[in-house]
Amino acid sequence: MPSYYTSAPGKVILFGEHAVVYGKVATAGSLGLRSYTLVQTRTDGTIEANLPDVQLVRTWKSSDIPRQARWEGYPFPPAAMNTDLLDHLAQFVDLAAHRNQSQAAIALLYLHAYLATDDTATQGFDLSVRSNLPVGAGLGSSASYSVCLATALLKMNGHLSSLSTGAEQRELVNQWAFQAEKVIHGNPSGIDNTVSTLGGAVMFKKGEKIEPLPGFQSLRFLLTNTRVPRSTQVQVANVRKLQEKFPSVVNPMLDAIQEISISCKELFGQDDLERAQLLSRFGELVDVNHGLLAALGVSHPALEKVREISSKMGLKSKLTGAGGGGCALTLIRDDVTPETVAAVKQLLEAEGFQCLETQVGGPGAGVQTLEAPKTIAEFLTLDLTSLEVTPNWDYMV
Amino acid sequence: MPSYYTSAPGKVILFGEHAVVYGKVATAGSLGLRSYTLVQTRTDGTIEANLPDVQLVRTWKSSDIPRQARWEGYPFPPAAMNTDLLDHLAQFVDLAAHRNQSQAAIALLYLHAYLATDDTATQGFDLSVRSNLPVGAGLGSSASYSVCLATALLKMNGHLSSLSTGAEQRELVNQWAFQAEKVIHGNPSGIDNTVSTLGGAVMFKKGEKIEPLPGFQSLRFLLTNTRVPRSTQVQVANVRKLQEKFPSVVNPMLDAIQEISISCKELFGQDDLERAQLLSRFGELVDVNHGLLAALGVSHPALEKVREISSKMGLKSKLTGAGGGGCALTLIRDDVTPETVAAVKQLLEAEGFQCLETQVGGPGAGVQTLEAPKTIAEFLTLDLTSLEVTPNWDYMV
Numbered sequence: 001m002p003s004y005y006t007s008a009p010g011k012v013i014l015f016g017e018h019a020v021v022y023g024k025v026a027t028a029g030s031l032g033l034r035s036y037t038l039v040q041t042r043t044d045g046t047i048e049a050n051l052p053d054v055q056l057v058r059t060w061k062s063s064d065i066p067r068q069a070r071w072e073g074y075p076f077p078p079a080a081m082n083t084d085l086l087d088h089l090a091q092f093v094d095l096a097a098h099r100n101q102s103q104a105a106i107a108l109l110y111l112h113a114y115l116a117t118d119d120t121a122t123q124g125f126d127l128s129v130r131s132n133l134p135v136g137a138g139l140g141s142s143a144s145y146s147v148c149l150a151t152a153l154l155k156m157n158g159h160l161s162s163l164s165t166g167a168e169q170r171e172l173v174n175q176w177a178f179q180a181e182k183v184i185h186g187n188p189s190g191i192d193n194t195v196s197t198l199g200g201a202v203m204f205k206k207g208e209k210i211e212p213l214p215g216f217q218s219l220r221f222l223l224t225n226t227r228v229p230r231s232t233q234v235q236v237a238n239v240r241k242l243q244e245k246f247p248s249v250v251n252p253m254l255d256a257i258q259e260i261s262i263s264c265k266e267l268f269g270q271d272d273l274e275r276a277q278l279l280s281r282f283g284e285l286v287d288v289n290h291g292l293l294a295a296l297g298v299s300h301p302a303l304e305k306v307r308e309i310s311s312k313m314g315l316k317s318k319l320t321g322a323g324g325g326g327c328a329l330t331l332i333r334d335d336v337t338p339e340t341v342a343a344v345k346q347l348l349e350a351e352g353f354q355c356l357e358t359q360v361g362g363p364g365a366g367v368q369t370l371e372a373p374k375t376i377a378e379f380l381t382l383d384l385t386s387l388e389v390t391p392n393w394d395y396m397v
Numbered sequence: 398m399p400s401y402y403t404s405a406p407g408k409v410i411l412f413g414e415h416a417v418v419y420g421k422v423a424t425a426g427s428l429g430l431r432s433y434t435l436v437q438t439r440t441d442g443t444i445e446a447n448l449p450d451v452q453l454v455r456t457w458k459s460s461d462i463p464r465q466a467r468w469e470g471y472p473f474p475p476a477a478m479n480t481d482l483l484d485h486l487a488q489f490v491d492l493a494a495h496r497n498q499s500q501a502a503i504a505l506l507y508l509h510a511y512l513a514t515d516d517t518a519t520q521g522f523d524l525s526v527r528s529n530l531p532v533g534a535g536l537g538s539s540a541s542y543s544v545c546l547a548t549a550l551l552k553m554n555g556h557l558s559s560l561s562t563g564a565e566q567r568e569l570v571n572q573w574a575f576q577a578e579k580v581i582h583g584n585p586s587g588i589d590n591t592v593s594t595l596g597g598a599v600m601f602k603k604g605e606k607i608e609p610l611p612g613f614q615s616l617r618f619l620l621t622n623t624r625v626p627r628s629t630q631v632q633v634a635n636v637r638k639l640q641e642k643f644p645s646v647v648n649p650m651l652d653a654i655q656e657i658s659i660s661c662k663e664l665f666g667q668d669d670l671e672r673a674q675l676l677s678r679f680g681e682l683v684d685v686n687h688g689l690l691a692a693l694g695v696s697h698p699a700l701e702k703v704r705e706i707s708s709k710m711g712l713k714s715k716l717t718g719a720g721g722g723g724c725a726l727t728l729i730r731d732d733v734t735p736e737t738v739a740a741v742k743q744l745l746e747a748e749g750f751q752c753l754e755t756q757v758g759g760p761g762a763g764v765q766t767l768e769a770p771k772t773i774a775e776f777l778t779l780d781l782t783s784l785e786v787t788p789n790w791d792y793m794v
Binding site: 246248250308 | 646657705
């Protein structure tokens with residue numbers, strides 16, 4: 001009864017939100033905040049899902065799930081989504097439930113339908129997911145679920161050897177995670193699952209291949225969730241309106257934002273740049289990018305408050321994601337004392353914001369083969385920080 | 398004993414500060430806040446200056462001031478400054494006094510040396526200046542003094558007929574005002590005196606002719622002096638540092654700022670645009686320009702506070718001038734009620750800021766021939782608002 005942990009990070013946009021909509025290059029990085037999965041085969045032919053973060057506890061009879069025949073390109077997924085299968089799977093979930101629940105469950109069954117071997121299809125399995133990523137905060141929680149899920153089912157069904165060995169394994173995880181993202185989101189960009197799979201940082205541009213950012217060094221951030229609800233659609237539409245009214249003004253601003261990503265890449269490509277200097281320059285790019293986003297009208301008083309508080313302590317912040325609320329990133333340079341970080345956190349929390357210290361640029365998808373099975377209850381009550389320091393992870397790095 | 402009032406406005410940069418340093422187009426407008434001069438010939442051969450705003454009260458013997466012979470291009474000033482005369486005049490002022498005082502006095506004597514007729518040189522004159530412009534706040538108080546002075550001396554010495562008739566009179570005032578500005582500042586750009594002379598709004602670009610902005614309509618603003626001391630040099634140097642570090646990022650930002658001025662010109666050139674629509678678009682440009690300046694790092698917490706307070710009341714603000722402190726402009730659309738303006742003022746004043754309601758785009762230099770002489774004391778104690786509504790001004794418009 002093989003048992004595995006899988007793990008995958010969330011993501012943040014470092015530079016280039018909004019500009020990316022206009023075909024400009026943007027930069028994203030993997031977050032230290034991760035999702036974790038326990039997956040293990042059973043003997044009773046049952047599939048059991050425990051996803052406490054979306055309040056989903058559900059079992060299915062494995063024999064009810066239609067398995068897909070071998071296809072061209074196996075074990076990589078077929079290019080087109082199987083809409084017949086999606087329609088069929090809808091009957092196994094409670095569509096009246098919160099969309100997060102039903103989509104997470106369908107994604108699980110969809111990947112199972114393709115990836116199950118005769119053994120796992122007969123025996124069934126249980127899969128439990130926990131996360132220290134807030135849901136719906138623009139931090140890629142669904143992608144980290146999708147990558148955990150893909151890694152878990154690929155591993156359990158014998159499709160993965162070692163994650164740290166080579167591009168093909170990464171590509172396999174990433175492609176299946178992208179399938180899961182498509183089930184969940186309809187038309188995802190593929191950025192979130194790529195960052196979550198690969199870890200580190202990536203540069204991306206609409207319609208072009210997502211490339212790892214070479215030489216990227218892990219950075220510390222304070223991630224502040226303003227808890228101001230945000231709508232990506234509304235913010236994107238507002239920028240579009242401004243761009244249509246004043247294209248000659250807005251277009252060079254979008255170019256400037258793209259050049260921030262390119263300058264960031266250049267910074268990490270400079271071998272002779274000292275770490276302190278790198279962080280200082282990176283902080284300046286953070287400042288300028290936020291300013292440009294504010295100039296595009298996508299900031300919010302709560303985000304400006306984060307800037308004001310952190311700036312008083314000498315720290316650079318920017319909104320991350322669509323803006324209009326949501327999260328801000330504050331760069332913690334190596335020379336910033338724990339006392340300063342604590343003081344900033346205290347001031348931000350006094351505003352009602354939620355603060356998390358985290359790394360950006362850590363490892364991507366990970367898998368660990370457990371020596372003995374865990375009970376689901378053990379996993380669900382585990383202190384998640386203990387998983388972060390568990391050795392024996394096989395990570396994409 | 399002819400007596401005249403002269404009057405000239407201050408200026409604000411509407412769009413394009415900092416970008417103008419890089420050869421980009423910027424836009425400035427004349428302020429409703431003005432300086433006023435009373436000038437009248439005497440009979441005792443004394444020149445008396447009363448400039449309470451710079452604490453200058455001084456008399457000279459007119460016969461001590463070396464008069465300049467007629468020169469090529471008379472009565473327009475010679476192209477080069479007369480440095481011998483400047484050196485000579487230095488003995489007549491207290492150089493240990495505040496620089497504002499000595500430079501204002503030298504400018505007065507310098508223009509007198511060129512413009513005096515035999516009559517005024519023999520009789521002497523007194524010249525008193527008052528202003529409702531704060532000194533040293535980047536609002537062109539020295540240019541409004543220079544234009545008042547040039548208009549006063551040109552008029553008293555018979556070089557001006559009517560200000561409202563034609564380009565040559567404007568040019569004459571503007572060129573002499575520019576001479577006074579050179580005495581005061583050394584190497585002024587010529588923008589402040591041009592705006593103050595012509596009134597309305599102008600577009601300008603380093604090394605090119607300053608052009609009136611056609612179709613400009615007068616706009617109401619709340620002008621807030623944060624009272625945070627600022628250094629233009631420091632702010633200009635900071636932007637330069639950023640531009641040198643990240644030219645590919647900063648250059649398109651400067652382009653975007655230039656395009657704001659061009660978009661502003663287009664707005665005022667659109668005959669079919671309703672006033673309400675014009676003001677709404679203008680406000681959006683105000684917002685974007687401030688954002689870009691903040692992104693260049695030249696805002697200040699006090700300026701952001703002005704933005705925060707006015708934005709809560711639905712009003713658009715931007716810093717004006719070099720930033721890092723100094724003044725902010727808040728656009729008062731026609732539909733904004735006096736109660737809203739009062740409420741915003743109250744909130745801003747509670748922060749320790751000084752607020753002035755003013756127009757941008759009003760008349761330039763003005764002159765009025767008085768029917769009877771005034772005493773200096775009368776002028777110095779006059780309620781300045783009474784001068785604003787005095788009829789019979791002959792204005793540059």
